[in-house]
Amino acid sequence: MLTTEELVASLKSVLPAEQVSINETIREQHGKDESYHTPSLPDVVVFPASTEEVSKILKLASQYKVPVVPFGRGTSLEGHIIPYDHGITIDFSLMNKxxxxxxxxxxxxxxxxxxxxxxxxxxxxxxxxxxxxxxxxxxxxxxxxxxxxxxxxxxxxxxxxxxxxxxxxxxxxxxxxxxxxxxxxxxxxxxxxxxxxxxxxxxxxxxxxxxxxxIPEYVMAARASFPSVQNAVSAVVGILQAGIPVARVELVDEPSMKQVNLFNDTNYKEQPTLFMEFHGNEAGLKQDVEFMKEIVADYQCEGIEYETDQAALNQLWEARHNLAYAFIHGYPGKKMMTTDVCVPISDLGAAIDNAREALNKLDLPGGIVGHVGDGNFHALIMIDMNNPEEIRKSEEFNEVIVIDALERGGTCTGEHGVGVGKQKYQEREHGQSLQVMERIKLALDPENLLNPNKLIKVKRELV
CATH class of the missing domain: 3.30.465.10 (Uridine Diphospho-n-acetylenolpyruvylglucosamine Reductase; domain 3)
Structure with missing residues (x-):
């Protein structure tokens, strides 16, 4: 096995020296993502500038059996880029054309x-x-x-x-x-x-x-409030069934709307709310929006506001995108755990209600938001990482919503990915198919060097 010094020397033989770093700060930056998972530092970080240089790095890693983890900006949420096996982290920031x-x-x-x-x-x-x-x-x-x-x-x-x-x-x-x-x-x-x-x-x-x-000719956004999550989700199903060309439809629950108002100094109704956006031509969209108003009224919509001005549109979606920061700002000293599942859209309302019930039962502060047009929802939970009981509760909550999603024919993650955080649910979700995935992994990476023990945890005796 190579020492770190030997590894660095080998990398500098195929890359310019300034593209190879063992600086402690740089290694720390590449040893964590935006998740709650425990950090771990790579031995060395490299910054290739071309495909040829990436190929040289991987040939060297293969020769010396050194683990390799690709790194973008570290915004992942399930520990994907944390190098628990150390080795080389490849930062692609120089390949940005x-x-x-x-x-x-x-x-x-x-x-x-x-x-x-x-x-x-x-x-x-x-x-x-x-x-x-x-x-x-x-x-x-x-x-x-x-x-x-x-x-x-x-x-x-x-x-x-x-x-x-x-x-x-x-x-x-x-x-x-x-x-x-x-x-x-x-x-x-x-x-x-x-x-x-x-x-x-x-x-x-x-x-x-x-x-x-x-770029669409005309964009219109709407914010609609409902008496319950179930009403809001049912309204979305109605909109989709009607064939209305909705480009975005986001559910924000009542506790989350409170955080939106606190963080953005807005005065939106603090009820389950749909944030919607429509793309198309002006005449056609106005007809579609009129039809949408009739549909949401059937589900007891308690108020709807429209935006067509670009500044107002930006404010609306910034409020949604900044919701995580709204919770972080509202709970100083706590760290956010965010998780996601995806279920058939007909089950979404019940799945969200189940998640809110579990969150309340465990007495954890947090909100539930969702890309309700495709059955995907997220829970944002604020926990004290120095409090073992809160950590236990958050893990219990995650287990509750994942098992519920799988029992409804859904998936443990709709978009965050598996990484290390959702790995334990892979066999339950995929069954025998997981063995097929393991075989594919070993066929392409027989030494299990590429981001090892993420997504698919290959049994050591197979390597």
């Missing part, structure tokens, strides 16, 4: 370190935008690795739906492409679907070709 915009094909080719807001700033010049909006200004490589989703998934789909091609460096340094530029293909296995959501366990993404969309 928008390489090509194919506006007539509605495609863009980027390096993995490009962030969501950086891409949309560039696309705006062409009248285009990238749709996936997880809230955080994450890198596109990281978003593909976790199959990120967010507020616009109900209209445009999740990250897996946007990926046309990936350039991937495998564990042995081999460089492959998983797709092409065509809109559809019946050729070969669907490698895009395999690699998107693999959380760095099958390879490192060095280029992504992504689908983009035309």
């Amino acid at each position: 928008v390489l090509e915009v194919r506006e007539n094909d509605f495609l863009v080719r980027v390096q993995p370190g490009v962030t969501r807001t950086q891409l949309n700033k560039e696309l705006k010049k062409y009248g285009l935008f990238f749709s996936v909006d997880p809230g955080a200004d994450a890198t596109l490589g990281g978003m593909a690795a976790t199959n990120a989703s967010g507020t616009t998934a109900v209209r445009y789909g999740v990250m897996r739906d946007q990926v046309r091609d990936l350039e991937v460096v495998l564990a042995d340094g081999t460089v492959i492409h998983t797709g092409n530029l065509a809109e559809k293909s019946s050729s070969g296995l669907h490698l895009n679907g395999l690699f998107v959501g693999s959380e760095g366990t099958l390879g490192c993404f060095t280029e992504l070709t992504l689908r983009v969309y035309g």
